[in-house]
Amino acid sequence: NFMLTQPHSVSESPGKTVTISCTRSSGSIASNYVQWYQQRPGSSPTTVIYEDNQRPSGVPDRFSGSIDSSSNSASLTISGLKTEDEADYYCQSYDSSKWVFGGGTKLTVL
Amino acid sequence: EVQLVESGGGLVKPGGSLRLSCAASGFTFSSYSMNWVRQAPGKGLEWVSSISSSSSYIYYADSVKGRFTISRDNAKNSLYLQMNSLRAEDTAVYYCARPPGSPRSGMDVWGQGTTVTVSS
Numbered sequence: 001n002f003m004l005t006q007p008h009s010v011s012e013s014p015g016k017t018v019t020i021s022c023t024r025s026s027g028s029i030a031s032n033y034v035q036w037y038q039q040r041p042g043s044s045p046t047t048v049i050y051e052d053n054q055r056p057s058g059v060p061d062r063f064s065g066s067i068d069s070s071s072n073s074a075s076l077t078i079s080g081l082k083t084e085d086e087a088d089y090y091c092q093s094y095d096s097s098k099w100v101f102g103g104g105t106k107l108t109v110l
Numbered sequence: 111e112v113q114l115v116e117s118g119g120g121l122v123k124p125g126g127s128l129r130l131s132c133a134a135s136g137f138t139f140s141s142y143s144m145n146w147v148r149q150a151p152g153k154g155l156e157w158v159s160s161i162s163s164s165s166s167y168i169y170y171a172d173s174v175k176g177r178f179t180i181s182r183d184n185a186k187n188s189l190y191l192q193m194n195s196l197r198a199e200d201t202a203v204y205y206c207a208r209p210p211g212s213p214r215s216g217m218d219v220w221g222q223g224t225t226v227t228v229s230s
Contacts, residue, residue: 044205044221094214
């Protein structure tokens with residue numbers, strides 16, 4: 001089994017751009033899609049990126065996803081930060097019939 | 111409206127049992143595999159178990175294998191999680207979640223969660 005490692009926390013100012021990384025410990029990051037979920041306090045997770053770089057309807061184009069095989073990692077980039085983006089973000093992938101989540105990144109917008 | 115509603119959580123003593131339910135509506139439940147995902151207090155998300163649309167394929171996380179049993183009743187549009195030999199570390203909010211199609215594409219619908227507390 002592999003692990004997905006995320007930074008514990010990131011912070012940035014409103015209007016700026018932030019990138020959250022998600023590094024796969026073993027196996028290729030490109031071997032299975034990466035999803036990103038947003039979870040606000042007291043709420044269930046919601047998808048902001050699926051299949052590496054696809055946005056569900058209703059998610060603003062300020063959210064984008066990518067993968068980098070050279071670093072074996074995925075990234076979530078949020079541009080034009082708003083205070084409402086403050087939340088926990090989790091990456092997730094799949095392999096050998098198991099769903100694996102990263103540890104989560106707390107985004108503070110201040 | 112596509113909806114998942116969990117129920118059955120509560121306070122249980124270590125070693126005890128609990129059965130969670132998840133009622134699905136707004137989509138053809140029998141066409142989708144389903145998952146249980148949990149979140150311990152102040153911690154991250156952890157996948158617990160999955161079941162295919164016809165119950166032919168069932169998988170568990172190592173942390174619950176042999177203690178938890180996932181099942182479904184497509185006639186009742188319901189998903190279940192039977193939890194036995196509960197431990198303090200099983201304390202968490204338990205979510206049912208639906209993969210949109212391929213398991214590689216994550217989970218696109220989540221319930222509101224039900225809280226399980228294991229304590230003496």
